[in-house]
Amino acid sequence: MSEFSHRWFNQISEIDAALWQSFFDDTPFTEHAFLAALEQAGCVSEESGWQPMHLAIYQQEQVIALLPGYLKHHSYGEYVFDWAWAEAYQQHGLEYYPKWLCGVPFTPIAGQRISINHNKPAEVYAYIQHILTATAAQLDWSGWHINFCHQQQATALTSDTVMQRHGVQFQWFNEGYNDFEDFLASLTARKRKSLKKERAKITEQQITVEWLEGADINKQHMQKFSHFYRQTYLKRSGHNGYLNTAFFELLQQSMADKLVLMFAKYQGEVIAATLSFKDQNCLYGRYWGTNYELDSLHFELCYYQGIEYCITNKLKLFHSGAQGEHKISRGFKPVNTYSLHHIQHTEFAAAISDFITRERQHMALYKAQCESLLPFKQQ
Structure with missing residues (x-):
């Protein structure tokens, strides 16, 4: 891992727009312009509880990976709900916030979250996981999270200490x-x-x-x-x-x-x-x-x-946002969403892992039930 290094950025404007765009091109929401507008307008800031903290990974002087990230002091505007986890922390006299989140503020749209330009992505993933966990320990975060990533990325990062969580959204396919x-x-x-x-x-x-x-x-x-x-x-x-x-x-x-x-x-x-x-x-x-x-x-x-x-x-696709069972009768099909979660506290991590395992089973059943309600003619 010593061949890699990293740097945190507190403003997206500190990262060259053309460089950022060369990594992120899959949805409008990870574009430099979108994230910059959120910062320039003051929608994300330390005061709003969305403190920009983007991560760049280097090999020598060259950027090989980028992550849009935020230090969070609450769980508003995330659409992957962990309020119950925060409440459990509070009941035990512990602090759940701050936590670090890789994602797009106020936007439940799946997409590229960790963009890597390297011929050995597994090594870069391992380094990122190491850096995030070490920084969480150093800065006393309760943990780190990656919301609405692609399934492939969720699979690549899931480990004994990184939990994969599933959700369901409804999308229309042309x-x-x-x-x-x-x-x-x-x-x-x-x-x-x-x-x-x-x-x-x-x-x-x-x-x-x-x-x-x-x-x-x-x-x-x-x-x-x-x-x-x-x-x-x-x-x-x-x-x-x-x-x-x-x-x-x-x-x-x-x-x-x-x-x-x-x-x-x-x-x-x-x-x-x-x-x-x-x-x-x-x-x-x-x-x-x-x-x-x-x-x-x-x-x-x-x-x-x-x-x-x-x-x-x-x-090909109309993505109309989070939740909304009323969309089913209008032809919107259920699809899985994926998020990743690392919790520093060992006992809480075990309890949350058990919850996520049971929740995944529930989500699979829920998705199947939604599919049975779709309004399309039988082929």
Whole structure:
């Protein structure tokens, strides 16, 4: 391991953007511009409990691996829930925070978490595991975690001291549909009728939807969207959300080619909006907001319009975020997600390992049950 070295970075801007991009190119959320916007807008900081602490691995002077990382002082905005672990620590008079997390803040999208450019990746993984565990001991972290990594990476890093945890999300797959009617034809008659009825309610309420992309999105559009986002969070949870107007404006400046903004309008007035991201294969539905709670508006804007967009633009996948069993009847299939966890405290590690083993069994059963409820015709 002595042939490798490492360095921590407290700002993504300290890492050359072109270098970072040469390692991360699988989703928009690990792009340098996205992570930089979070930092520049103050959405992630020591004050917010998301203290940037990115890791670079070197061989001599050359960077051979990068990890987006954060020192966490709570568990908000992670979507892999460990509140019960933190509570158990507290009940025993121990501190669960800080912990270190490799992941993307506020974004339950699986992707590359440790990007390696080396002909012996197993040796690099071993070094990373050694460095993370040694630093946890040195800085008194309760442990380290890697959220929403690919299955291959989860398998490579799972060991006696690194636990692999499973979750389930729901995603829509484009089976080469020609249009929305073609997609509907793949459903059972009862489900097809239900979806048509929901979409008809939008037409009956005289609501129209406008798609904006790339250069067609301006600063004012993002400000309007930010208003909807904050208002919806405020109604639902009593705070303005994790993200601010400055963040959305920075996205428009630096990542417009990856953005899809959808406005729902009634009599010319914008009443709701969604902001999604895209790449060559996938639409990622991320944020939504509205001033009005109208019948079927959420389903139309957050799901059906995304499906339409994917079919129109021949995208293979619509990733609509975390949770949501209501997505099953709308054709979203259950898929596994993977995370990794190392806990320093030996006894807690054993207890959490036992919990994760039982949880994995539950998740496998849950996924099978969800698959049995899918609305597609039997082949």
